[in-house]
Amino acid sequence: MNASLFHRYHGLGNDYLVCHQSVAAKFTLEQISRICDRNYGIGSDGLLIDIDDEEVPRVRIINPDGSEAEKSGNGLRIYARYLFDIKRVGHEPFLVNTLGGQVSCEVTEGAHQIIVDMGQAKFTPSALPAHVEGEAMLDQPLVVGGHDLNATLVSMGNPHCVVRVEKLDLALVHQLGPLIETLAIFPKRTNVQFVEVIDRANISIGIWERGAGYTLASGSSSCAAASAMRKLGLVDDNVTVTMPGGQLAIAFSGDFMVNMRGPVQKIADITLDADCFYDLG
Numbered sequence: 001m002n003a004s005l006f007h008r009y010h011g012l013g014n015d016y017l018v019c020h021q022s023v024a025a026k027f028t029l030e031q032i033s034r035i036c037d038r039n040y041g042i043g044s045d046g047l048l049i050d051i052d053d054e055e056v057p058r059v060r061i062i063n064p065d066g067s068e069a070e071k072s073g074n075g076l077r078i079y080a081r082y083l084f085d086i087k088r089v090g091h092e093p094f095l096v097n098t099l100g101g102q103v104s105c106e107v108t109e110g111a112h113q114i115i116v117d118m119g120q121a122k123f124t125p126s127a128l129p130a131h132v133e134g135e136a137m138l139d140q141p142l143v144v145g146g147h148d149l150n151a152t153l154v155s156m157g158n159p160h161c162v163v164r165v166e167k168l169d170l171a172l173v174h175q176l177g178p179l180i181e182t183l184a185i186f187p188k189r190t191n192v193q194f195v196e197v198i199d200r201a202n203i204s205i206g207i208w209e210r211g212a213g214y215t216l217a218s219g220s221s222s223c224a225a226a227s228a229m230r231k232l233g234l235v236d237d238n239v240t241v242t243m244p245g246g247q248l249a250i251a252f253s254g255d256f257m258v259n260m261r262g263p264v265q266k267i268a269d270i271t272l273d274a275d276c277f278y279d280l281g
């Protein structure tokens with residue numbers, strides 16, 4: 001049987017498969033969706049494709065529904081760890097290119113904590129993109145599914161709709177997340193976070209990801225949610241983001257430049273068998 005090698009990692013329970021571009025080139029987007037399926041495939045919150053024939057390492061981020069993301073925070077920490085594991089990098093900081101811009105990564109001692117400078121949070125609707133009036137949508141009314149919400153729009157390179165709530169309710173994330181993801185005002189859809197501000201250094205979030213659905217953690221969502229709360233003046237320059245999968249440390253500098261630090265663990269090296277696609281014809 002024709003087999004292909006994948007490397008499985010997770011960041012706070014947000015798991016990704018990593019493969020070389022030569023492996024990814026063998027599959028259609030339908031087959032990549034099947035590979036990410038948790039019952040009929042290997043199972044994953046997405047696929048990271050390693051492109052190693054350019055001066056700076058480049059990673060493509062494919063969601064389980066086959067859509068391509070401009071950026072992924074947990075994905076970038078995982079990709080940085082993968083590059084360390086294959087000895088493409090050491091403990092020195094290094095650049096990585098993504099569809100949503102260039103970032104700087106660092107694998108700290110022990111390789112279980114990864115730091116990524118995620119770039120600048122942007123609040124202009126065109127950055128997402130979003131079809132809304134004005135220079136920014138900050139804590140503005142958004143009625144979804146009969147619920148009166150307060151929403152802030154942020155781009156981390158990928159789009160985010162951040163909903164501030166008094167008390168986090170994960171059932172509401174599941175109920176309203178898919179409705180917000182696909183609102184007509186988001187021509188490329190959007191990631192969604194519900195955020196409870198605990199104090200000026202701590203927030204809790206629930207996540208509904210574009211193209212992936214409910215996930216236990218999200219790096220770009222953590223950056224977006226913390227940026228939105230900082231823009232609203234509700235948190236300071238260092239924020240711990242708590243998610244069902246665990247915590248990330250977010251630090252701001254300059255004009256909403258966002259630094260993210262958090263864990264990565266390797267799970268397995270997996271050989272996929274082509275028979276996985278047999279029923280797809």
Ligand SMILES: N[C@H](CCC[C@H](N)C(=O)O)C(=O)O
Nearest residue numbers: 069072073074158218219220
């Ligand atoms: N589904 C997201 C990409 C992955 C984001 C998340 N896994 C992260 O860690 O940032 C999107 O379409 O923008």
